[in-house]
Amino acid sequence: MLEIMRYAQGASRVEVELDGYLNYHFMTAAPQVDGTPRLMLEAGINVAAMVEAPDRRRRPVISLRSSPWKAGHVTNPWHDEFDLDHGHVRYYGDHKPTTIGLPGATAGNRALLDAWALHAATDPHERLQAPPLMIYRAITVNRGGRTLVKGHVEFCGSAIIERLEHVVQRDPESGRSFPNLVLDLAVIDLADTGDALDMRWIDDRRHPQLDAEQAARHAPAAWRRWIRDGRAAIPRVRRRVVSSRVRSAEDQRPAAGSAEADLLQRLYTHFEGRKHVFELLAARVTAQILGRSGTRYHDGWLTRPGGDGGVDFVGRLDVGTAANNLPLVVLGQAKCVAPSSSISPDQVARVVARLRRGWIGVFVTTGVFSRQAQVEVIDDQYPLVLIDGKTLAEQVLRMAAADHNGNLGALLSSIIGDYDVAITYRRPDEILLG
Structure with a gap:
């Protein structure tokens, strides 16, 4: 949690560090399958390719990237909100004023709507298929005497979709209103693993030879408890930092x-x-x-x-x-x-x-x-x-x-x-x- 990584689009997946920071592409590389596509962070909502698993097709993971330096202020109050000490993130979808159609017309929002159906499922077997949301936010760093707003991300944990709503936003430049999605995310507790995520969980979810049960063997205890108990477990599996109050x-x-x-x-x-x-x-x-x-x-x-x-x-x-x-x-x-x-x-x-x-x-x-x-x-x-x-x-x-x-x-x-x-x-x- 809160580890800053260097994100460079074409960086090597075998180098541990890059420019003095952990290399994102090394940290997210899938070791078990040669040629597995990278987990990119080029967009706000980054959707991993579907995997043809033995039981059914599944989405391994959805990576969300927030860029606070792009957020508006006076004219655009709909910037993403992070309260990691209390395990909550409010994240807005990728519908734009120029997008034609309803909020699910974009690939990112459509993937979130599909994920929401699994995260809100009442059947544990359906929740077992739900893709975890990996959350990152862009971080401004000082490197070599320069202030850089791009190229570095902070890992903010994995989350469950707690609530999804349809909202209307206003474009600060054109003044046009447009529909979008907003998600309330519950960031899961990783205290039992020292506030760290075992990436073997994501590797397994990307492995086409593993079914959903096998792919959850390295999942965090909080995630497995949510799969078992559903929405009622969210208050108990949400991340909490006591001293943050x-x-x-x-x-x-x-x-x-x-x-x-x-x-x-x-x-x-x-x-x-x-x-x-x-x-x-x-x-x-x-x-x-x-x-x-x-x-x-x-x-x-x-x-x-x-x-x-x-x-x-x-x-x-x-x-x-x-x-x-x-x-x-x-x-x-x-x-x-x-x-x-x-x-x-x-x-x-x-x-x-x-x-x-x-x-x-x-x-x-x-x-x-x-x-x-x-x-x-x-x-x-x-x-x-x-x-x-x-x-x-x-x-x-x-x-x-x-x-x-x-x-x-x-x-x-x-x-x-x-x-x-x-x-x-x-x-x-x-x-x-x-």
Whole structure:
């Protein structure tokens, strides 16, 4: 996991290293069959050729490559999202504005749709045929005094397709809308093998003389458990890095000079002197984040300025199905501070003190959370979601692109216009009655 490799299209498959990095083509070469095609990474979705196995034809593997340096910002919020410490990747398909037909018209998307049928199968024998998804992302390196954005990839693990959706994207150059696929991928846990993948698994899946059972003999334990138990096993086989929950200040701030950094400073300047209005933006961002978690989020209201007692907005999160659900009160705190500022444990504790049994809290800020504030939330197991400046900026960019064609000014104007009607003088628990 997270090994950086040198990827050169025509590189030798027998040289271990290339330019000081592991040679991708050596690492992915199939030793048992001469003339086996290379596993290429020339496209975003790279589909290995079908194998005529003894039991049935199978797809050995699908390799996904993400190139963060190509991702848009203000006008294109649909860039791939990686949260490897929590075993999640959100990956967009290869349909383009110029592609004719539905999202399955391209070879890459068509292969993903075929793979999804096997990954979502209820029969273990069908899941046994499912091609693993190998995930890579392009990495910028410094070599020989030069900064190189191409030619190097980072291995990000193997994944199960957890969810597939159809979405509509907007081309940042032409402004045209087009359909596409988006996948939520569960990156599997490799802790039992030292966070490393045994490539004999992929070699076996490419071997035409092995059936599916034989080809799984070197599969990770997490993958074999998923084959046996299906979707119910995903939470137990997903990759987890426990120490990742405490984030450094640098990880909570956008990169200097980035679109997110410029936006964060603009937000701070825009709401300076009217920070109470920032509460509505924080509530909207909370709705967007919690609403994408697979639960249903309901907007509530803002509390009156100056008398909130540590609570700025109220919402409701419904967990479960429509017939069998648990409604949870969401209490939110918003702090519009200088992006370089840090939120202390005392400020976080003020929100926690207002929570009752079965309620959850959300703290949204343009700054960062101190290490001690995060440690106390984790150690005391507080039901509190922390949304830092970097996350805030990323979400606001998406909101502006999705609802205002990338016009941040229009988004902020709508926030100001809606502020007065959003204030309600009600108790938080009254949202459970709606």
